Amino acid sequence: MDIQNTQSQMRKGVLEFCILSIIQQGEVYxxxxxxxxxxxNLHILEGTLYPLLxxxxxxxxxxxxxVESISGPPRKYFVMTEEGKAAFEVLLKTxxxxxxxxxxxxxxTNPISTSEATAS
Amino acid sequence: MDIQNTQSQMRKGVLEFCILSIIQQGEVYxxxxxxxxxxxNLHILEGTLYPLLxxxxxxxxxxxxxVESISGPPRKYFVMTEEGKAAFEVLLKTxxxxxxxxxxxxxxTNPISTSEATAS
DNA sequence: ATATAATATATTGTAAATCAATGTATTGTA
DNA sequence: TACAATACATTGATTTACAATATATTATAT
Structure with a gap:
């Protein structure tokens, strides 16, 4: 249990969220x-990524x-479904x-959003 | 694999960070x-907290x-060590x-820091 | 006194997920 | 034909959060 472990835990927590975000911005393999x-600065290994996808x-x-590649085997290009887009919106809110x-x-003390600033 | 799982993953990632933050602000049990x-809104169960502490x-x-309690068994009040304070600063930066x-x-598009704003 | 309720610390077994290492397959080049 | 590069994929080990349960202490009711 060292601090690097805690740091990587922190990054792990947002992996799926970030990957969905990347795919939503455009088709990627x-x-x-x-x-x-x-x-x-959010490293992910293939052994993690493939099962996750x-x-x-x-x-x-x-x-x-x-999609055929000009150099190498064909690639799997991923896109969001409508359900995926909805899920991403939920995760963005979370x-x-x-x-x-x-x-x-x-x-x-971070900048607060408009709704929070005016409330109470 | 539903979205609630991804949400809880997100929260898990910052558990230790938050708990260190709470303890740094003052002795707690x-x-x-x-x-x-x-x-x-970051729920944690005792079965998670005790092993973590x-x-x-x-x-x-x-x-x-x-520390003796007036109603019930004695409590373990936790405090940060110097090493813990240093670790927390690292985690805060992370x-x-x-x-x-x-x-x-x-x-x-979030407010960017001064160094980022002036760079490039 | 004794049983019960409330509070508090702690452990056990299960499930999920990341990672390191490795495997399988395809294409281009020497 | 062999080798290197690229790409998808799986396996075994480790970690860890959680649900359930166990153990212990104090106060209260009978």
Whole structure:
């Protein structure tokens, strides 16, 4: 139990949310996702990503289509389903609420949203 | 694999961070932590909390002292060690960086820090 | 006194998920 | 034909949150 473990736990928690976000922004295949996540300092390994994509596909949130590659085997390009888009909206709300809660808890005085600013 | 699972994953990721934050703000015993977490919409069960506190104690981040209660058995009041305070600062930095990364990734145009605003 | 309720710490077994390592398959090149 | 690069996929181990339950202490009611 060291601090790096806690740090990676923190990142794990938002993996699915981030991956859904990436796919919603446009068709991608797994290597694209790995690269985009790496750019955001949120590293993910293929052994994690493939089962995760399969779970999301089986849950009806994603679909994929095969696309021939000019160099190598065909690629699975993933897209969001309507159900996936709805799920992402829910997760976006959860993300905003959670970050707000955690920032309050850690007394990190962060900019508050308009609705919160005017309430009570 | 439903969306509630993904939501709870998101919350799990910040459990240790939040608990360290609560303890840093003042001596508390487990029931205090459960209550404060509940107020922040981050529910934690005793079966999760006790092993977690033991892990953090064994890792040298926490200490505790027994305090007699006027109604019921004695309580374990937890406090941060110097090592724990240092670890919390690291996690606070990780939290800020991660939320910034995720907000960028999800195209949630959030206020950017000074260094980012002036860079490039 | 004794039983019960309330409070508090703690453990056990199960399920889920990430990771490291490895496997399988396809395409282009030497 | 062999090898390297690319891509999808699985397996076994480890971690950890949770539900259920166990153990212990104090106050209260009978």
């Amino acid at each position: 797994p290597s694209d996702i790995v690269e985009k996540m790496k750019l955001a 399969t779970r999301l596909k089986n849950a009806g949130l994603l679909n994929y289509r095969w 993300w905003k609420e959670m970050t707000s809660s955690v920032n309050q808890l850690t007394q990190n | 487990p029931s205090d932590i459960v209550e404060k977490m509940k107020l922040a 033991t892990r953090l104690k064994n890792a040298g981040l926490l200490n505790y002292r027994w 939290w800020k960086e991660m939320t910034s990364s995720v907000n960028q990734l999800t195209q949630n």
